[in-house]
Amino acid sequence: MADLCPDSPAADLRVVYEHGGATVAELITATGTSRAKVEDKLRRAGTRMRPPGRRPTHSVRGRLSPAATTQPCAVSAPSPIVLRHVFARRIRELRVQAGLTQSQAARRAEVAYSTLSRVENPQTPLIGVSLLGKLCQLYDASSSVRGELFALWQDSDLPPWWEHQNLRVSAEDERTALGVRADAQRVHGWAEALVPELLRTADYTRVIADAMGVEPQMAVAVCSAAQRRARQRGVEQRYVVDETVIRRPVGGPQVMADQISVLRGLAAQGRLRVLAWESGHYPLDSAFELCSVPGLDTVLYHPRARTIHTGGAFGHHDVFIRLWGQAEEESATLALLDDAHTRLSATTTATLRLPGRPGLDRPGGA
Numbered sequence: 001m002a003d004l005c006p007d008s009p010a011a012d013l014r015v016v017y018e019h020g021g022a023t024v025a026e027l028i029t030a031t032g033t034s035r036a037k038v039e040d041k042l043r044r045a046g047t048r049m050r051p052p053g054r055r056p057t058h059s060v061r062g063r064l065s066p067a068a069t070t071q072p073c074a075v076s077a078p079s080p081i082v083l084r085h086v087f088a089r090r091i092r093e094l095r096v097q098a099g100l101t102q103s104q105a106a107r108r109a110e111v112a113y114s115t116l117s118r119v120e121n122p123q124t125p126l127i128g129v130s131l132l133g134k135l136c137q138l139y140d141a142s143s144s145v146r147g148e149l150f151a152l153w154q155d156s157d158l159p160p161w162w163e164h165q166n167l168r169v170s171a172e173d174e175r176t177a178l179g180v181r182a183d184a185q186r187v188h189g190w191a192e193a194l195v196p197e198l199l200r201t202a203d204y205t206r207v208i209a210d211a212m213g214v215e216p217q218m219a220v221a222v223c224s225a226a227q228r229r230a231r232q233r234g235v236e237q238r239y240v241v242d243e244t245v246i247r248r249p250v251g252g253p254q255v256m257a258d259q260i261s262v263l264r265g266l267a268a269q270g271r272l273r274v275l276a277w278e279s280g281h282y283p284l285d286s287a288f289e290l291c292s293v294p295g296l297d298t299v300l301y302h303p304r305a306r307t308i309h310t311g312g313a314f315g316h317h318d319v320f321i322r323l324w325g326q327a328e329e330e331s332a333t334l335a336l337l338d339d340a341h342t343r344l345s346a347t348t349t350a351t352l353r354l355p356g357r358p359g360l361d362r363p364g365g366a
Contacts, residue, residue, distance in 0.1 A: 004016065004027070004030040004031050004129060004130065005031060005032070005130065006031050006032050006033050008031055008129075008130055008133070009133050009134075009137065010041035010042065010044045010045035011045050011133055011136070011137065011143075011146065012129055012130060012132075012133035013027055013031070013038065013041050013042055013045065013047075014041075014042060014045035014046070014047045014143075015129070015133065015146050015147060015150045016030075016129060016150070017042060017047055018047060018048065018147070024038055024039060024042075027042075078183050078294065078295070079160050079161050079179040079182070079183050080155060080156045080157065080158045080159070080160050080179070081156075081160055081175060081176055081178075081179025081180060081183075082179055082180060082183045082293060082294075082295065082296070083152050083155050083156035084122045084126070084156035085122040085180070085293075085295075085296055085310055086152060086156075086295040086296060087122070087126075087149065087152040087153060087156050088119070088120050088121060088122040089122075089295070089296065089310075090148070090149060090152065091119055091120055091135065091149070092120045094135070094136075094139040094141055094145070095120075095135075095139060097139070098138070098139045098140060100138075100139075102116050102117055102120070105135070105138065105139075108138055109131070109134050109135060109138055111131065115127075115131075119131070119135070122176075122310075123172055123173075123176060126153060126156065126157055127153075129150075129153070132149065132150070132153060133146075136149065160175065160178075160179055161182075161229065162178065162222060162225055162226075165221075165225055167218065167221055167222050167225055168218055168222075169222060171306075173306045173307060173308070174306060176308050177301055177306055177307075177308055178222065178226055180291060180293055180296075180299050180301070180308055180310075181198070181226070181230075181289065181291050181299075181301060182226045182229045182230055182233075182235075183229075183233070183293055183294075184230075184235055184291035184292055184293050184299070185233075185235065185236065185292050185293070185294060186235065186236040186237075186238075186290075186291070186292040187230075187235055187236070187237045187238075187289055187290070187291050187292075188237075188238045188239070188289070188290045188320050189237075189238075189239045189240075189287070189288065189289035189290065189320075190239070190240050190241075190283070190285060190287060190288055190289075190319070190320060190323050191239065191240075191241045191242065191245055191287045191303075192241075192242045192244065192245070192283065192285070192286060192287055193242070193244060193245065193248075193287065194208065194245060194250070194287070194303075195241070195245055195250075195259060195263070196239055196241070196287070196289065196303070197223060197226075197303065198223075198226060198227055198230055198237065199237075199239065199262060199263065199266065199272075200223060200259065201255070201258050201259050201262055202220045202223075202224060203251060203254075203255045203258060203259075204250060204251060204255055204256075204258075204259045205219055205220050205223045205224075206219070206220050206251075207250055207251035207255060208250070237266075237271055238271050238272070238324075239266070239271070239272045239273075240272075240273050240274075240275055240320070240323040240324055240327045241263070241272065241273075241274055241275070242274075242275050242283075243274055243275060243276050243277045243336065244277075245274075246260060246263065246274060246336065246337060246340040247340055249344055253344040256340075256344055257341055257344050260337055260340055260341045260344075261341070263337055264334060264337045264338070264341075267330060267333045267334050267337060268330070268334065270330055272333065273324060273327035273328055273329065273330075273333050274327060274328050274332075274333045274336045274337065275323060275326060275327040275328070276327075276328050276332070276336060279326060279327075279328070281326045283319075283323060283326075285316075285319055285323075286302065286304055287302070287303045287304060288300060288301065288302055288303070288316055288319075289301040289303070290316055290317060290320060296310055297310060298317070300316055
């Protein structure tokens with residue numbers, strides 16, 4: 001609402017009033033105009049007026065209400081990170097439907113091309129309400145679409161679910177990866193070196209975090225919270241891991257034994273397969289996860305680079321299907337996991353130093 005000004009279009013005031021829950025008094029303050037001018041604009045926009053001071057019961061308050069930002073996010077509700085991606089996508093779709101390129105839209109909206117480009121980038125700060133209103137007008141968005149966009153705009157600026165749990169995730173790429181993956185309906189992944197993050201035990205997570213120079217306690221808390229959210233949301237998970245993943249005793253025999261127990265439970269449910277060394281298959285693909293997120297295309301996540309791509313799976317669906325078919329079926333996978341578990345007690349370890357991953361362990365002499 002801080003982005004409103006005396007010249008804000010009547011349609012913008014209506015959206016903030018009806019969908020944002022602002023009162024006439026707040027609009028007067030925000031625009032710096034008189035009550036008569038604000039009420040005249042609201043009437044001209046066809047606004048359904050409320051009794052003075054009353055807010056709508058259905059409003060998405062977002063920035064307008066400090067109380068709204070302190071309430072815990074419902075597990076079933078999408079995270080603000082996902083909503084920001086959906087918002088950027090909807091804005092882009094409206095521009096394309098209007099038959100405009102980014103350059104054309106920027107000229108007509110009288111903003112810099114870089115500004116228009118940032119509007120469609122979910123990893124940049126949200127635009128102001130005045131520009132949102134201007135783009136809606138330029139793209140000839142209906143009143144219902146304007147309301148949808150404003151609700152997305154409001155909700156996507158709320159604190160993400162992990163902040164309600166006093167968890168800290170600072171890097172933008174880390175925030176995006178966490179927000180998107182924990183909100184997926186389905187996650188299918190491949191891992192060639194390390195156990196996938198959503199499957200790691202606390203001790204395994206702690207070892208990896210320490211090796212990467214990340215605060216272990218916070219890393220464990222964030223990972224545990226993401227796993228808990230995925231369980232509560234009923235995320236369907238299916239993974240293929242290379243045999244290297246189960247043979248490398250990260251953190252020592254006990255840490256890895258506990259980790260293998262978790263993997264075995266998933267394998268027994270038909271949700272994990274091991275690509276055996278003896279299969280003769282040597283996939284060149286680095287670790288990835290395919291996340292099916294409501295409102296978005298399949299999202300591609302690369303764990304090593306910590307990057308998220310929302311423009312499609314880029315053929316990785318076919319790669320995963322091929323890997324799943326090449327990996328051992330349930331009984332053979334369970335046998336491999338049991339063998340790895342048995343051999344751990346006899347494992348001697350030496351420090352393994354991978355590029356960018358110092359301090360992990362692998363069998364001595366490997």
